[in-house]
Structure formats: C-alpha cells, structure tokens
Amino acid sequence: MAHIWRYIKREPKLLFLNFIGAIFFVLINLGLPTILAEMINEAIIPQKVNLLYFWSIIMILVIIAGAAGRVLLSYASSKLTTLMIRDLRNDMFEKLQLYSHEEYEKIGVSSLVTRITTDAFVLMQFTEMTLRLGFNTPLMFLGSIIMIFITSPSLAWILLAAMPFLIASIVWIAKKSRPISKEQQESLDQINQYARENLTGLRVIRAFSREDFQADKFHQETNHYSQVAGRLFKLMGLANPLFFHILIWMIILIMWFSLGPIEAGRLNIGVLVAFIEYAFHALFSIMMFSQLFMMYPRTNVSANRISEVLEMPISISPNEDGVTETETNGYLEFDNVTFAYPGETESPVLHNISFKAQPGQMVAFIGSTGSGKSTLVQLVPRFFDVTLGRILVDGVDVRDYKLSALRQKIGYIPQKALLxxxxxxxxxxxxxxxxxxxxxxxxxxxxxxxxxxxxxxxxxxxxxxxxxxxxxxxxxxxxxxxxxxxxxPGIYVFDDSFSALDYKTDAELRRRLSEITKHSTVLVVAQRISSIRQADQIIVLNEGEIVGRGTHEQLMAENKIYQEIAASQMKGDQLFKEGDEDHA
Structure with missing residues (x-):
C-alpha cells in the first residue's frame, strides 16, 4: 500500500481538509446523542415546550454543521483519489514506454491492460473508502467508547462482549477472500486476452469459420469469472447480516439489563437512548472499518500487480547520460555479434555476425524462415541487446548512446505495418x-x-x-x-517492408528510394531476390549464421543456398506465368 501514500502525500492541503472534515463529522455525530438525551430528559419527559424548541434548534444547527463536514470530507477524498489515480496511471504508462520486448513478454499485453485499468480502479475504490472511513471510524469508535463509559459504565460490558464476535467474523471473511480475489483478477486477465485476440484476429477467425469456437472459449472464461465473483460476493455478503445480527442481540441485552436500573431510578430514558446510540456508533464504526479490512485482500492483489509493473527492472536502459551526437551519420558495424533471447542463452539465434555498412550502401539479408533476419535488424535500434560482441553506429557502441538519440538516427519500417x-x-x-x-x-x-x-x-x-x-x-x-x-534518418531498416506490394510498385518505390538514400545506409530484410538484386552487399543467413555474402552476381556464381533460393523463386514465377497463360 506504499503506492497509495506515495501519491496522496503529494497533496498536503487536500489531505489536511480531509482530516478536518473527518474530525468535524465525528464531533457532530458524537454530540447528537448527548443533545438527544438532554432533549428527552429536560424537555420531552417534563413536557416543557420552550426547552423542546430550544434543543430542536440546537439539533438542527448541529445536523447542518455535520452535513458541511460530510461535504468537506467527500470533496477532499474524491479530489485526492482522482489525482492519485491520474498520477498512478500516468506513471504506469510512462514505465511501459521504457519496456523492451522482454518485459512485455514476461507480463503479457492483456495483463498490462488489466493492470492499468481494472487494478488501478480497485486501488482508487479502496483509497476513497480509506480517506472517507480510515480517519473518522477509528475516531468515532474511540469517542463512542469514551462516551459509553461516561454515560453508563455498568452496561459497557455488553458492548465489550459483542466486539470479539464481530472482529472474528471480519478476520475470517478477509482471510477467505484473498485467494478468491487473486483468482478473480487472473480470470479477468484471461478475458481481456481472449477479447484482444478475437478483435485483432477477426478476419482469420471468420476465414476458418471459428466464431463458435472463439465464443465458447470466451463464454467458458466469463462463466469462470462469474463463478469466482459469485463466491467473493457471497462471502462479502455475510458481513452485513452478521453485523446486524450482533447489533440486534446487543440492543436486546442492553434493554434487558437496563430494566433494573431504570426501575431503581439509577438510569433515565434519555441516558439509555444516548447509550444505545453510542453503542451503535461503536459497532457501526467497527463494521465500516471492516469494509476496508475486507477490501484489503483484493486491493493488495491489485497493488502487487501494479508494483510489478512499476518496479520491473528495465533490460534496455534508456541511458539518459549516454552519447547524443556524433561527427558522422549512417555508419554501421556488426562486430562478432551473437544473440540469444532472454532465458535461452544456450540456444543463440545469431552466431558471430560481422559486417560493415556505410552511407550510400544497401545491405540486404535473405535466408529461409527462422534464419534470424528480422532479429538481426532489430538489434540495431536496441529492441534487444546483443549477448556477445557489439554493434557500432557511427563508431559508438549502441549501448553507449542515449536510447532516444540512437533511435533518432534510425528509420525503422516493421514487418507488420502499424498506423x-x-x-x-x-x-x-x-x-x-x-x-x-x-x-x-x-x-x-x-x-x-x-x-x-x-x-x-x-x-x-x-x-x-x-x-x-x-x-x-x-x-x-x-x-x-x-x-x-x-x-x-541516417540508417533505414526495412524489415520485410515490401511484402504487400506488387512487383511494379515495388520496383518503382525502390528506384525512387535509391535517389533519396544516397547519404544514408539502407538495411533490407527480403524474401524475394528480385527486390534486392541491386544491393551493394547481400548477406545470406542460415540458422543464424552468415553462409554467404556478396553481390547478386557473385552469390549466383558461388553460393549454393542463394542459388537454391533463386531457383525456387524463378520456378515459382515461371509456374505463375504458365498459369496465367493457361487461364488466358
């Protein structure tokens, strides 16, 4: 819960107003039973109309003052909560901007969405409840206990006997609710994941006529969530019946054991009414505070999930004190680079990659699926960090750059176009x-x-x-x-960025592109040899290793894998042309 205090302490004025509103509210509510007792004893029983009007006016003024305290308390708590949740979500979003692919994969995008929305909302509810009740209920309880012993010490034991039952019930409910709350939030993560997959993959789902399958998966998870939520609500629903059951028995016992003192004249009606009011306030304060106690397990689960987001170590440091400017622009060198994904260091996807590129050159990468082409170019803007070796941009290791300055040098066009x-x-x-x-x-x-x-x-x-x-x-x-x-930029990275273009558009785009990239380095990941024939250097990858490099002509003459790729594509093109002729 350190997160809550960290944010609300930023607004000391509102916190002070909240505290003042709580104290004012408590004082007024503790004063009303005393005023009511005086009204009964001095005005109603003796039937003194003038005193009845006097105490009625006093009570009305106290009620108005109490309403003002409640308004102040509500305003301060609502404002504090709103500012807290705003700042918390902003901080979470800013932290997400620093995440690399590794962090996103650890938590999952769907879970991150749940944490920044639902979990933050749970914290907001708990904080508002705490600000409204966390101050005034303990004060109300202590004040009520003091007034109970002042009003009628002989009946105070009834309240003390009732309290253990109430506290035991609250502790039992809170203990049972924690694992259910955790299960509920995890189920909500799964619902968000299914919804996200369904929306982003709608065309594929329809193409395979799998709408019913997707709907069944979603329905099963929502049913599970409903069952978990039902168990939680049933558990929480026990609180009010238990409280009122204990309260009713307490009032019955007070009335029963007050008969003797009233008959003997040691206790008057007004004092008895005030005593019952104070006893009610004392138990009601415990009950209201128990709402916080019972909300705590779920809030704690959400707070831990948010803490995981905010405290997650960043694998790709932004390096705010790093290099921001260089004398040259567009020079690139891979120096014996080996890369393995986090947690898979024994199975590198790239092995000992070395090459150089300079402004005005186009370097292309080709190879079979899974050969490491896209992974290689994603190392340049530091989407991942190399495991061994180094990557130099304009003579500086990419890890020594301020991250934003490095990425400003690079124009990255991803495999999947995103607008x-x-x-x-x-x-x-x-x-x-x-x-x-x-x-x-x-x-x-x-x-x-x-x-x-x-x-x-x-x-x-x-x-x-x-x-x-x-x-x-x-x-x-x-x-x-x-x-x-x-x-x-000084370096263009085209990660298979021409796959959706027809041959004519592809050719014209590359021709025009060559005119404006004369002073930039161009890296191209490609599947079609026809689109990289003019590259200054073509690097052939196979299972993460460089198995050939050179111009198109050199590779066609010397490199077997490149020849096989070319032959398969030429055969495919020939079949395509023959199919067109047959159709004609």
Whole structure:
C-alpha cells in the first residue's frame, strides 16, 4: 500500500481538509446523542415546550454543521483519489514506454491492460473508502467508547462482549477472500486476452469459420469469472447480516439489563437512548472499518500487480547520460555479434555476425524462415541487446548512446505495418513533428502513396481507423515507408517492408528510394531476390549464421543456398506465368 501514500502525500492541503472534515463529522455525530438525551430528559419527559424548541434548534444547527463536514470530507477524498489515480496511471504508462520486448513478454499485453485499468480502479475504490472511513471510524469508535463509559459504565460490558464476535467474523471473511480475489483478477486477465485476440484476429477467425469456437472459449472464461465473483460476493455478503445480527442481540441485552436500573431510578430514558446510540456508533464504526479490512485482500492483489509493473527492472536502459551526437551519420558495424533471447542463452539465434555498412550502401539479408533476419535488424535500434560482441553506429557502441538519440538516427519500417488512430498527416509526422506539407508530399510520392492519398476526399487530413483498418495492406506499408522517409534518418531498416506490394510498385518505390538514400545506409530484410538484386552487399543467413555474402552476381556464381533460393523463386514465377497463360 506504499503506492497509495506515495501519491496522496503529494497533496498536503487536500489531505489536511480531509482530516478536518473527518474530525468535524465525528464531533457532530458524537454530540447528537448527548443533545438527544438532554432533549428527552429536560424537555420531552417534563413536557416543557420552550426547552423542546430550544434543543430542536440546537439539533438542527448541529445536523447542518455535520452535513458541511460530510461535504468537506467527500470533496477532499474524491479530489485526492482522482489525482492519485491520474498520477498512478500516468506513471504506469510512462514505465511501459521504457519496456523492451522482454518485459512485455514476461507480463503479457492483456495483463498490462488489466493492470492499468481494472487494478488501478480497485486501488482508487479502496483509497476513497480509506480517506472517507480510515480517519473518522477509528475516531468515532474511540469517542463512542469514551462516551459509553461516561454515560453508563455498568452496561459497557455488553458492548465489550459483542466486539470479539464481530472482529472474528471480519478476520475470517478477509482471510477467505484473498485467494478468491487473486483468482478473480487472473480470470479477468484471461478475458481481456481472449477479447484482444478475437478483435485483432477477426478476419482469420471468420476465414476458418471459428466464431463458435472463439465464443465458447470466451463464454467458458466469463462463466469462470462469474463463478469466482459469485463466491467473493457471497462471502462479502455475510458481513452485513452478521453485523446486524450482533447489533440486534446487543440492543436486546442492553434493554434487558437496563430494566433494573431504570426501575431503581439509577438510569433515565434519555441516558439509555444516548447509550444505545453510542453503542451503535461503536459497532457501526467497527463494521465500516471492516469494509476496508475486507477490501484489503483484493486491493493488495491489485497493488502487487501494479508494483510489478512499476518496479520491473528495465533490460534496455534508456541511458539518459549516454552519447547524443556524433561527427558522422549512417555508419554501421556488426562486430562478432551473437544473440540469444532472454532465458535461452544456450540456444543463440545469431552466431558471430560481422559486417560493415556505410552511407550510400544497401545491405540486404535473405535466408529461409527462422534464419534470424528480422532479429538481426532489430538489434540495431536496441529492441534487444546483443549477448556477445557489439554493434557500432557511427563508431559508438549502441549501448553507449542515449536510447532516444540512437533511435533518432534510425528509420525503422516493421514487418507488420502499424498506423495510429488519427489523420494521415499526423501519422507521417510521427518521427518528425515539425515536417512541412511539402516534406509529407515528397515522402508520399517516393513511397508510391500519393495516388491513393490524393484520391481520398480529405487527402492528408483523411482520418485513419485504429491500426489503419480502413486501408489495404499495401497502402499501410507505403504509409509506413513514407513515415520513415519524412524522418530522414541516417540508417533505414526495412524489415520485410515490401511484402504487400506488387512487383511494379515495388520496383518503382525502390528506384525512387535509391535517389533519396544516397547519404544514408539502407538495411533490407527480403524474401524475394528480385527486390534486392541491386544491393551493394547481400548477406545470406542460415540458422543464424552468415553462409554467404556478396553481390547478386557473385552469390549466383558461388553460393549454393542463394542459388537454391533463386531457383525456387524463378520456378515459382515461371509456374505463375504458365498459369496465367493457361487461364488466358
């Protein structure tokens, strides 16, 4: 619960107002039974109308003052809670921005969404309840106990006898609820995961007619969540009946054991009413505080899940004191690089990779599926860190750079084109916020995106749906390429970024791209040999090792694996052409 205090102590004025409101509320509520006792003894029983009016006015004023205290308490607690949850979610989101792929894989995207939404909401509920009850219920309890002993010490034992039963019930419920709360949050993680998979994979699900299968999986998990939540609510539902059952028996005992003192004149009606009120306040304070106690197990589970997010060690340090500027721009060197994914150090996916590239050169990577092509280029912007060896950008180890400065040098176009909700111009300016309209048009023209942009009614102000869902795969790829061109980086990394383009568009895009990358290094991961024939250096990978390098002509003459890839693709193209002829 350290997180809660860490955030609410940032607002000392609101915390002070909350405390004042709580004290004011307690004093008023403790004063009312005393006023009621005086009204009964001095005005109602003697039937003195003037005194009845006097005590009624006093009671009304006290009630108004109590309402003011409640309003102050509600305002301060609500404001504090709102600010706390805002800052907590902001801090979680900022921490997520620092996560590498390793951290995301450890927790899972669906679980992270649950933690930043549902778990944070659980903390918000508990904090607001604590601010409203955490101050005033202990004060109310202590004040009520004092007034009970002042009012009628002889009846105080009844309250003391009732308290152990109430406290034992609360402890038992809280202990039972903790494992159920943990199971509930884990089930919610699973529901979010299924919902996310269903929404992102909707086309595949429909293509395979697996809607019923997905629905069954989701229904099973929601049923499980419902059963777990039902067990938790049933357990929590025992609290109120237990409390009122104990309260009723306490009142019965008070009334029974007060008959003798009233008959003997040692206790009057007003004092008895006040005593019952104070006893009620004392037990009710325990009951209200028990709400916090019973909420605590679930809140503790959520707090631990949030702590895991905030305290997760970052494997890729942002290195805020690292190198930010270099004399050169675009030089790249892999020096005997070996890489294994975290936890799999005995099975490296890349072995002893070494090559150099400089501005004006295109270096292409080709190989069978799983040969490590995409992994290799993802090491350049430090999505992962090398296990052995080093990567130099402009003569500096990438680990010695300030991370943001390193990535500013690189234009990365991923295998799966990703666009953000917003306009086309907002997406194109993602890497260069102050890019002019002229720069956007130029980049779009090079990326062969101008035609379809100009055909839209709003052109560069066209609004894109989530993930660019209102565009085709080829259109999204071209916009992703244009976004990198706008940035004008020293190193372009194309991670199989032309796969959704037809041959004609691919060829024209590469021709135009070569014109604007004369002073940049271009890394290309490709599947088609036809798209990398003009590369200055082609590196052939097989099972994470370099098994060939050179120009297209050199590899066709000397490298068996490259020859096999070329032969298979030429055969595929020939079959495709023959199929077209037969169809014609």
């Amino acid at each position: 953000f909700t917003g306009t086309i111009s907002e997406n194109l300016r993602y890497g260069k916020y102050d890019a002019s309209e002229k720069e956007l048009i130029r980049a779009s023209d090079v990326a062969q995106a101008s035609d379809f942009i100009e055909r839209t009614q709003e052109k560069y102000q066209t609004f894109l749906a989530e993930g660019g869902a209102n565009l085709s795969g080829g259109q999204k790829q071209r916009l992703s390429i244009a976004r990198a061109i706008v940035k004008e």
